[in-house]
Amino acid sequence: MPSLSGRIKRTIGTTFAVAGLLSVGFLAGSLHSATSAQSPDPDVVGVISEVYNLMQTQGINPVDPNIALEGALTGMLDTLDDPFSGYMTPEDFAMANDEFEGEIQGIGVVIRTLEDTGEVQVVSVLDGSPAKTAGVHNGDIFHAINGELASEMSQDELAGRVRGPEGTDVTITFSRDGELIDMVITRARITIPNIESRVVGENTGYIRLNQFSARAREELDAALAGLDINSRDGLIFDLRDNPGGLLSSAVSVGSAFVEDGPIVTEWFGENEQTVFNADGSYAGITVPIVVLVNEGSASASELISAAMQDTGAATIVGERTFGKGTVQTWHELSNGGGLRLTIARWISPSGRWIHERGVVPDTLVMWNPSGIEGERDPQLDYAIGVIEDQALEAATQ
Numbered sequence: 512m513p514s515l516s517g518r519i520k521r522t523i524g525t526t527f528a529v530a531g532l533l534s535v536g537f538l539a540g541s542l543h544s545a546t547s548a549q550s551p552d553p554d555v556v557g558v559i560s561e562v563y564n565l566m567q568t569q570g571i572n573p574v575d576p577n578i579a580l581e582g583a584l585t586g587m588l589d590t591l592d593d594p595f596s597g598y599m600t601p602e603d604f605a606m607a608n609d610e611f612e613g614e615i616q617g618i619g620v621v622i623r624t625l626e627d628t629g630e631v632q633v634v635s636v637l638d639g640s641p642a643k644t645a646g647v648h649n650g651d652i653f654h655a656i657n658g659e660l661a662s663e664m665s666q667d668e669l670a671g672r673v674r675g676p677e678g679t680d681v682t683i684t685f686s687r688d689g690e691l692i693d694m695v696i697t698r699a700r701i702t703i704p705n706i707e708s709r710v711v712g713e714n715t716g717y718i719r720l721n722q723f724s725a726r727a728r729e730e731l732d733a734a735l736a737g738l739d740i741n742s743r744d745g746l747i748f749d750l751r752d753n754p755g756g757l758l759s760s761a762v763s764v765g766s767a768f769v770e771d772g773p774i775v776t777e778w779f780g781e782n783e784q785t786v787f788n789a790d791g792s793y794a795g796i797t798v799p800i801v802v803l804v805n806e807g808s809a810s811a812s813e814l815i816s817a818a819m820q821d822t823g824a825a826t827i828v829g830e831r832t833f834g835k836g837t838v839q840t841w842h843e844l845s846n847g848g849g850l851r852l853t854i855a856r857w858i859s860p861s862g863r864w865i866h867e868r869g870v871v872p873d874t875l876v877m878w879n880p881s882g883i884e885g886e887r888d889p890q891l892d893y894a895i896g897v898i899e900d901q902a903l904e905a906a907t908q
Contacts, residue, residue, distance in 0.1 A: 559583060580846065585665070593853050594624045595839055597667040601847030606674055615703070617674045618642040618681065618696050621754050621807060622653075623833065624666045626867065631661055631669050633685075634807040634833070635752035637701065645696045647685065649807075649879075654691055655684040674698075708734035711747065712895035714902075716740045716798075719749035720764070723756025723811040728763040728792075735767075735794055745799040745898030747891070751829065755810030758838060758857075762787045765815050767794040768824045775814050776858040777838055784858075799901045800825035801894040804872060809833035816870045817859035826897060827872040829890050836866030 563583075566574050584598040599607060606615065619640020620633045633651040636643045653661040656672045664672070673681055677700040685692045705727065707719040716738040720727060740746055748768075755761075758775075765774040770793040777785045802825045804816050813832045819825040838857055842850040858864055874897075876890045 577846075581848075584848075584850075585668075588850075589665070591853075593837075594666055595835070595837055595851065596853045597665060597851050599667060599849040599851060600671060603667065603671045603674070604843070604847065604849035607841075607849070615674075616677050616700050617698050618645075618647070618683075619699070619701050620647060621752060622666065622670065623809075629662070631664075631666055634754070634809075637703070640701055641696045641699050645694045647694065647696075648687060650687070651692075652686040653683065654686045657682050706730040706734055708738055710738065710743070711891065712744075712899055714744045715895055715898045716743040716746045717749065717891075718746065719751075721753055723753070723760040723764065725757060725760060727756070727760045728767065731764055731767060732794065735796070741795075741797050743798055744902035745801065746796060747801050747803060747894045747898065748825070749803045749891075750808045750812040750816060751803050751805040751890070752807035753809070753812040754807065755812060755835070758787075758811070761811040761814050763790065763792065765818050766790045766792045768796065768800065768815075768819055769793070769822050772822065773860045774818050775860075777855040778858050778864075779855050799898055801897050802827050803890055803894055804829040804832050804870060805878070805890070806830055806833055806869075808870075810835040810837075813865055813870050814857060814859070817861075817863060817865060820870065820873065821859050821861040821863070826874070827870065828874050828876055828894050828897065829872050830875065830877060831871050832865070832869040834865055834867045834869035836864050 563574075563579060566579065581598065581600060588597050606617075619637040619642045621635045621637075622631050623634050624631055631653045633642075633647060633649055633653075635649055636647050653669055655661055656664075656669065659672070661669055673683070675681060675698050677698055679698050680695050681698060682693065682695050685694065703721055705721050705724055707717075707721075709717050711717045716735075718731065718734045718738070720731065735746075738746075762774050766789040769789045771789050771791075773786050773788050775787050777787070779785075800819070802816050802819055804812065804827060808816065808829075809832065813835065816827055816832065820827050836856055836858075837853045838855040839851050840854050842852065844850060856864055856866065874893070876893045878888070878890050
């Protein structure tokens with residue numbers, strides 16, 4: 512299996528908005544230094560330098576070098592027309608790295624950009640977060656932040672305005688069912704518990720993974736051991752609202768469930784590809800497995816769901832997933848900022864590219880948590896039923 516070590520951080524996920532926002536993204540490796548990048552076309556550099564010098568020497572308006580730089584970088588990346596590539600300011604880059612360590616400062620929501628309208632939507636709201644307390648709902652659309660229209664911001668720019676030091680306030684106007692709702696939300700420092708485990712139903716192990724962080728496999732192994740999973744009737748692996756994370760983590764977690772063969776393939780075009788096989792750390796789970804997903808399950812979550820579905824390792828239950836089938840690298844720039852750049856598609860073991868399609872569960876079970884079900888979780892209830900039915904069938908044979 513190819514190594515994911517080195518200085519390249521590769522992600523498959525969305526944007527987290529906890530400190531500000533968590534976004535859907537899939538990242539691979541560790542940080543890549545800007546100095547190792549190929550030198551740009553000298554004509555391009557020359558023109559950029561020429562324009563900047565003219566602004567400084569002949570323009571009547573003062574030029575802030577940092578603002579000019581950020582504008583140039585943002586403009587160049589906008590030409591890619593890719594919501595998952597973008598420039599991050601030094602502040603945003605530092606906060607984004609903190610998110611992968613499980614601690615953030617912000618309001619506590621997961622966001623995405625809607626392909627058809629370009630609007631930024633709340634995918635999910637973290638329990639116990641300032642956003643939850645303020646009454647933010649899944650599906651809310653950002654209309655304005657501190658009076659500035661969200662329609663004039665990229666997803667990264669919006670996330671940067673929502674983020675901020677704990678204890679400070681941000682005024683956000685959301686659009687919900689055609690109505691504009693103003694909320695003043697006090698930002699907080701939020702530590703995200705990455706894994707939860709317990710016994711549900713009669714004798715079913717339940718594990719929820721919130722993000723594919725560097726320690727996700729270590730935490731998964733501890734949860735499996737704590738449940739003594741092979742003494743249970745089955746395992747429910749909950750990836751709902753998991754926005755993704757590190758590619759290395761996804762391959763490692765996938766290897767717990769898939770004994771051998773490919774977990775994922777990176778496709779770079781022109782027949783160039785890299786196959787990541789199971790790494791030999793199979794967890795030896797002998798009981799039935801159900802994976803729970805929803806539209807907030809993105810990228811690395813989709814990779815795992817697709818791999819387990821393709822190999823028959825699990826039954827997938829819930830709603831169609833987000834539909835992010837690309838891989839990004841993060842490059843640390845010399846000014847302390849960062850570049851997030853899409854470098855590849857990821858392909859499932861059976862050859863599927865789920866981008867903008869998502870993973871379709873084996874059984875669709877719809878659920879609106881803010882709807883009439885109240886405290887009930889029909890997706891979890893259904894998964895428990897699947898496990899218990901299989902246990903009963905096995906006992907009667």
